[in-house]
Amino acid sequence: MGSLDWVDVKRIAEIVCEEMGVKARFKFNDVLGDGRGWKGDVKVMRLSAEKLMGLGWKPTLNSEEAIRLGCRELLKEIRC
DSSP states (O other), X not given: OOSEEEEEHHHHHHHHHHHHTOXXXXXOOOSSSSSOSSTTOXXXXXXXXXXXXXXXXXXXXXXXXXXXXXXXXXXXXXXX
């Protein structure tokens, strides 16, 4: 697994819906003309674990896997 990982906002929403067992339609407002809905909006989240990996840490999940696991854990807590 490389040190650069990314996931876009739509994919995050899709994963959350999959884990919740719901179907959704997404509508995005391109207010700024560059795919963002507001100033400060993050269209694509890019994460670098380079510094951590330099200290010997190794990721066990990629971003999509981590989002899916996080959803599952939150849903477990909600359903308790």
